[in-house]
Amino acid sequence: MEWVVKIGGSLFPDHAAVLLEKLRGEESVVICGGGDFADMVRHHDERKGFSASATHEAAILCMDITGRLLSDLVDSSRTVRTLQECRNAIDDGFTPVLLPSQLLRYTDPAEHSWRVTSDSLSLAVAHMLGAKLLIATDVDGIYTERPPASDAKLINDISAKDLLSFGETSVDEALPELLIKFKSDCYVVNGKYPSRVLSILRAGASAGICTVIRGD
Template identity: 75%
Template sequence: MDWLVKIGGSLFPENAAELLKSLEGTGVAVVCGGGDFADRVRYYDRISGFSESAAHDSAILCMDITGRLLSDLCESAVPVRTLGECREVVGSGLTPVILPSELLRFTDPVEHSWRVTSDSLSLIIAHMLGAKLLIATDVDGIYTERPPASDAKLINEISAKNLLSFGETSVDEALPELLIKLKTDCYVANGKFPERVLSILRAGASEVICTVIRGD
């Protein structure tokens, strides 16, 4: 498969379900962000001070939850836990939704902190699959300022090295570091507009509203 689409938790459930249904027959794999479930883990972590590994593992389990629930809303989606299952489902013409906790249990090379979210974890899974990563979120891409600032402008293309100075944007802080390490690119697009996602999958980012983050 050529692409892994990460459906952001901010799109769950309605926009996420619409996007997932639109991906039928495209041959892509999907992984989901933890959404509100992961936000609750972060909230209770601030109150109780869990260990970094406990919070990290729990946030990954939240990705399982959203993925399992989302796949239930789409007849063409199948929840999977291994790369082998993922490839089998793609081969059958359906859309695999990866539940990543088992996959990342022994192959998780990232730091355990809130700098790392489902964005970076999705990039790791895309690397395992030999696929390109498209992050579908609730904004159009990376901006010069955090929306809804009146002077925020969409950045159509940016190097991961330059993005390092931005901190947390619509993607997590660790993602640019991983893009540089893995020498790969990723795309960030608004998942509320499935046609934009489909255009990128079919023809790349040319003339599509999105941000390309280069790992060079």
């Protein structure tokens, strides 16, 4: 398994289902963002002030929910909970959709805060698998300004060290720290265009419109 593809909650359900179907045969592992379900947890946390561990665990469970629902829409996928089940699903001809709560219960390397989202958690899983991470979201990549600012320009290549000063962008704040820690790169691409995702999986960043975040 060369790739972990994180399908952002902003693509759920319709764009996410199309992309998951297009990943048939690519031998990649899919992880879903928590989407509206995680946003609801965050909303109630702002009102009630739950503990960091409670909201972190709840947000991971939201990733399970979107993954389970998304897989139900795509016959070529199979939900899995362990790394071995990921490998078994691929061997059986399915695209594995990892429900990460069980795996991350004992192996989660990230802090428990809203600086950490499914982006960083997907990177942690990719690190366990020795795979590269592609984040499919609803924008083309990382921009100089937050879209829809008229002067926002797509950044095609950026170091994780430089990204540290950006704060939260189309990826979470903790992601560049983990990329540096793991000495890993990741790719951010617009998942509304599955052909862009497939081009990167097959040919790397030179294949299309995206941002490469370098962990060197």
